[in-house]
Amino acid sequence: MTLSEGLMAAAIGVPLLMLLLCASAHLRRRLPAWFAIAPLPALAAAGASQSETLVLGNSRFALRFALDTPGALLLGSAALLWLFAGIFAARFLRDRRRIDGFVVCWLMAMTGSMGVFLVADLIGFYLMLAVLSVGASGLVLDGDGPDARYAGALYLGIALLAEAFLLGGLVLLAQATPGGSLLIRDAAAALPESPWRDPTLLLLLVGLGIKAGLVPLHFWMPYAYGAAPTPAAAVLSGAAVKASVIALLRFLPFGHAWPDFGMPLAALGLFGAFYGVAIGITHAQPKIVLAYSSVSQMGFVMAVIGIGLASGDPSTVVAAAFYAAHHLLVKGTLFLAVGVVALTGTAKLRRVRVPTAVIALGLGGLPLTGGALAKFAAKDVLGDSLAGSIAVASSVATTVLMLHFLQCLGASAAADSHARAPAALTGAWLAMVLASLAVPWALYLDIPVGTLPEALAPAALWSALWPVLAGGVLAIGWNRFRRKRLCLPATDVGDVLPHVVRAGVVAAQYCSGTDAFVRRWSVSCLTLLLAALLFGGLLAVAR
Template identity: 75%
Template sequence: MNTAQFLMAAAVGLPLLMLLACASARLRQRLPSWFALAPMPALATAIGARGGDPLVLGESRFALHFALDLPGSLLLGTAALLWIFGGIFAFHYLRGRKNIDGFVVCWFMAMTGCMGVFLAADLIGFYLLLAVLSVGASGLVLQGAGPDARYAGALYLGVALLAEAFLLAGLILLAQATPGGSLLIRDAAAALPHSSSREMTLLLLLVGLGMKAGLVPMHFWMPYAYGAAPTPAAAVLSGAVVKASVIALLRLLPFDNAWPHIGIPLAALGMFGAFYGVAIGITQSTPKIVLAYSSVSQMGFLIAVIGMGLAAGDPGTAAAAAYYAAHHLLVKGTLFLTVGAVAMSGAGSLRLVRVPTALIALGLGGLPLTGGALAKYATKELLGGGLAGSMAVASSAATTLLMLHFMRRLNAMPNTDSDARTPVPLTGAWLAMVLASLVAPWVLYLDIPVGTLSGALAPAALWSALWPVIAGVALFIGWNRWGASMPSVPAGDVGSLLHGLHRVWREAGHVTGLADALVRRWSVSCLTLLLAVLLFGGLLMVAG
């Protein structure tokens, strides 16, 4: 086993070892101190194992394969950073709590699945690790307080299982079309364009992965889950966990071939989600819910980028989309951790938080000289200068509006103690994430084959990034003046319909239970059986 293989084994193996150690009640109480240590092999893997020999576990046809390509290294490395510093927040969150078992188990389960999906190179391993990730993530949502967390966790798991049913069907068709019975993802993706069921396969994959990405209209689980989950859990869910769908799309879709009949509708649906998330998000008053709708918007934009790349048959889509996703991972994770830091800080500390938070938040809208501007520039060629390009510019202004609204709601958060100070370890972890959000995109940009740094810093590029942000500021001023009286949309929007039907289903279940108890009585059962026999006999006589 060489260095690259050892690193890949440790990236998945250490979180898995911690998960197995949870079987001991004694160890389980001590494992939160490993929250920040367990992701470090994954960070080392992202830096030093790309392009190395794949890791193969097992010798049969169903052996598990792990490998690291460029999109995987971008997402694995940034995800590891978020898990490290989010783990410090999670450790502090659990201090003083008596019942921490569920959180600890689900944290390591979600971490194992998250690191695994970025490295999985075969269909079976990817699906297995994705299932582990889904169960762990839904368990983290359940660690929130009250009935809202129970409902959100059940909804998250239900949507995840439904999405994985579509995904499994697509993966089966994909495996059947792969020559030689290979289960490697690269072989399956290469065989897809020649499959007789390629349209159905693509549809199943896009539906399943679109649901996991929060693509409108199957986005409603995001506000419920991110709003109910504890803040450190919401940070890793919104930043790292949701990117499992992105890496799957980038590895499974055939970007070497042009598929406009599928790519254009996918891009249109994604761009609709980009604006829909902003439209609902600006009506929300809770910072975590605002960030949840921002994720709906940003994932929609990312899906639009992938759709345009699929329509054009552009192999550079994978690198550009992975880079955009990596930037979003860092920024969104940092903003959720900011909400947690502000909640335990006084007014004096809040003043120190505002400037760096505003800088990285506005970066999502493409503020010049931020990683967000580089991310927008990296996807500009894919979107082109037509309608899609114009919509992308408008989405930058809309994102700026939503992020300014987030900053206003963050400033309005109540503080229990005006003199409170965030604990030093949490302050350090938050500052590290802020620094990573600001610096890492510049470092990563030099590693992707998309554009040049001089082109991104050209005056024309800087102006094209600046004026949508200015337009977003103008929209925010207008919204404060004329839009404040508009009614608030319930968190979950279309999902609130399901919440209402929940009561109906519960009552229906109660009535069904009473009916079942009645029917199971001996006298009623006998009478029912007798009537059924008489009816069946009468039908036979008529037929004769």
């Protein structure tokens, strides 16, 4: 086994081994101290050779793991987030009496998260995605709020719905792949000539669109991220949701132009980019605002993928992965900031708010931040068409939402003005701040999305700066002229779910009563007699 293969095996094997150790209650209580160790092999694997394939199994059944450029971008970024969020979580759990469920689900979600970026075959991908979904739903269930149980059940239910669509798409992919190959690259290459091409694409886009929080099936995000403990919300909003991105980038052959599927996906994505902002600015809870920011940003990523699919542009793969990697780092950092600010008094708040402001405005494309680089990389895919102009407007909208988030964040500070968050929490958050600033630059210089002179050109800096300035002016206007805060339900369209459930219960009771009535012996005999008479009458008429 080569070094690269060993690192890929360890990237999944270490968190999986720690998960198996949870069978011992004594070891389970000690595992949080090792949370930061588990992602280290994945971090090393992201920088290793991408030419090797790891095969686990035999000729009858084997799982295959490999890395490509988008997988390496997302795996490395996710490993960094799991590392520092793990330090945050270990200190977070020290003040909790019941940690067993959190520990098990944390390691399960980490195993699935690392696996989806590494797996190279259809069966392995579905397996790792299922492990990730179960672990993530458990983390949501472990929240302290009154809605945690409902949020966890909703997260799992939506995950199963999405995976049902996805499973149908994967089966059709496998059926169309020549030679019975289950490799993702073979299935993607065979998709254009598949007799079930359109149904396959539709199933994949629906299933992965739900996973990505694409409007209108986005309502699970505010529920889940609002209810989950802070470190769990950080990894779910950052790393877990990117499983849909890597799947789309690997399953779809971008060398072929499919506007019939790409343009609707782009339209939905761009609509979601503005919808998330429009609803997010009506809320005051920082975690809910960040949840709607994820709706907006994932919508933008889906729009980039949709435009690339419509035009058949292969450069979309790296550009979308780079944008998603930046969002992964930033969103995890902002959720950790929420946890730090909640334990920090107003007298100590500036040292937290200033770095957080830089990171948050980076989502809008603040010059010299990773966000500016990500927007610049996506610009080549979107071009100067209508989609490009709408993307610029989304930068303005994102800036408005992030300034609103910063205002809400300051209002959530600890009651004790001199309170200070524990050093472990502050240190983990600060490490993620540095990673969010430095890592995108390192990645930008290493992948084919642009050059340094292009990114630092005065025209590029101005094109990144003016939407942020415009967003700042709009944010000031919003705060000055609004008379009454409009606050929609935390889950907007998801708020109709209780009514749907009640209607379903009534319908089920009615159907159950009808079924019991029909199953009575006298009613069954009468029904059979009437059916026989009707059938006989039809025969007589036919003659």
